[in-house]
Amino acid sequence: GQSLEQPSEVTAVEGAIVQINCTYQTSGFYGLSWYQQHDGGAPTFLSYNALDGLEETGRFSSFLSRSDSYGYLLLQELQMKDSASYFCAVNKGEAAGNKLTFGGGTRVLVKP
Amino acid sequence: SQTIHQWPATLVQPVGSPLSLECTVEGTSNPNLYWYRQAAGRGLQLLFYSVGIGQISSEVPQNLSASRPQDRQFILSSKKLLLSDSGFYLCAWSPGPGNEQFFGPGTRLTVL
Numbered sequence: 001g002q003s004l005e006q007p008s009e010v011t012a013v014e015g016a017i018v019q020i021n022c023t024y025q026t027s028g029f030y031g032l033s034w035y036q037q038h039d040g041g042a043p044t045f046l047s048y049n050a051l052d053g054l055e056e057t058g059r060f061s062s063f064l065s066r067s068d069s070y071g072y073l074l075l076q077e078l079q080m081k082d083s084a085s086y087f088c089a090v091n092k093g094e095a096a097g098n099k100l101t102f103g104g105g106t107r108v109l110v111k112p
Numbered sequence: 113s114q115t116i117h118q119w120p121a122t123l124v125q126p127v128g129s130p131l132s133l134e135c136t137v138e139g140t141s142n143p144n145l146y147w148y149r150q151a152a153g154r155g156l157q158l159l160f161y162s163v164g165i166g167q168i169s170s171e172v173p174q175n176l177s178a179s180r181p182q183d184r185q186f187i188l189s190s191k192k193l194l195l196s197d198s199g200f201y202l203c204a205w206s207p208g209p210g211n212e213q214f215f216g217p218g219t220r221l222t223v224l
Binding site for chain 1: 206
């Protein structure tokens with residue numbers, strides 16, 4: 001079977017750091033993506049890791065360990081606008097049409 | 113620049129009625145196209161994807177079907193809607209060799 005596990009909800013205050021973990025078990029793995037979705041909106045791409053290590057994009061960083069089937073998204077200097085759901089997704093590669101298998105999402109609530 | 117359109121934005125349909133949701137992409141050629149469904153508070157479930165005109169891959173057996181009559185047009189259909197078809201339907205595209213998927217604004221379908 002295929003599964004991606006991530007916490008359902010995280011609460012933190014403005015300025016804090018939040019780490020969202022994602023463990024996966026899938027048939028076929030090309031890379032791990034992260035998407036952000038505000039309530040009622042469409043998901044938007046945040047980051048992608050194909051190789052082990054840390055990718056940094058502004059306040060957001062993403063990490064991947066292929067040997068551990070594990071990754072995380074790190075949100076730093078949290079702002080109120082970061083309140084949203086965050087999804088990890090396994091990319092199956094070009095041969096599989098670059099299709100994504102999504103986790104259930106982590107709802108992040110930022111408090112003042 | 114590329115844009116993706118979906119319509120309608122919201123739809124309320126009776127059980128047993130047909131469905132047709134349309135998605136079009138502008139500003140790119142030969143994109144990979146995807147249909148997802150999202151239940152409230154849940155992750156995205158891939159329904160169909162297409163790597164070219166007339167090429168449709170189905171991910172989940174159900175009473176839905178998809179077609180790609182033109183390069184940048186993707187249509188999701190049903191002959192008879194079920195209550196369980198309610199949800200947020202999202203269309204997405206990606207460049208052939210790309211990793212990022214770009215989502216449309218979505219259609220919120222309620223089947224009564």
